[in-house]
Amino acid sequence: MNNSNLLSFFKDGYIVIPISLFKYFKDLKISTDEFIFLMYLKGLGNNFLFNPSKFSDDLNMDLSKVMEYVDCLTNKGFLSLDVLKNEKGYTEEVVLLDGFYQKLSLLMMNDASNNSEINSSVFEMIESEFGRTLGPIEIEIIKAWLSNNMSEELIKEAVKEAVFNGVSNLRYIDKILYEWGKAGIKNVNDVEEMRKKRNSKNEQDDDIDMEIVDWNWFDDE
Secondary structure, X not given: OOHHHHHHHHHOOOOOOOHHHHOOHHHHOOOHHHHHHHHHHHOOXXXXXXXXXXXXXXXXXXXXXXHHHHHHHHHOOOOEEEXXXXXXXXXXXXXXXXXXXXXXXXXXXXXXXXXXXXXXXXXXXXXXXXXXXXXXXXXXXXXXXXXXXXXXXXXXXXXXXXXXXXXXXXXXXXXXXXXXXXXXOOOHHHXXXXXXXXXXXXXXXXXXXXXXXXXXXXXXX
């Protein structure tokens, strides 16, 4: 599927791809061309006539290529072909996309489940410590920490450190995490070791700059 054909598909309105689907594209484990062809079929509805010639004409694509995509997506469980009777009693071969919607719904449910686990272990802990509900931007910042492989236990420890110092904003916590990262602190044990050194030797170089930044987080939202 070349770029000129692809551009014409979009311009002619044959293919509309919801932005949310890009999030799950890699998890669907299909090629880009198969994904585009699937989105074209999705635009036709759920139960529609199996008409390879129309697909070929709409997409300016060889009929053999259309049949190749149909076979691939059928084998992967994204679509199926069935023979049904229409309102006039005639039998018709139709395309069903139930497999695609089922796979997509499973991905969305798994994603929601994973987010729920994160919310209960990190988000709710922070809300409890702050004594308020987190704002949308704060939630995205926390997700970014987690996406960058920041451990949940380390985030929680940084929250406790901030609250202990009488501060409850994410900019301050981000400063703590940044300084800990520079110091090579990766887990709670490392934090405890740092605190022991700080208390016993009073080495300022091992201390985190705990200066409270004058920052109105909610003006940023």
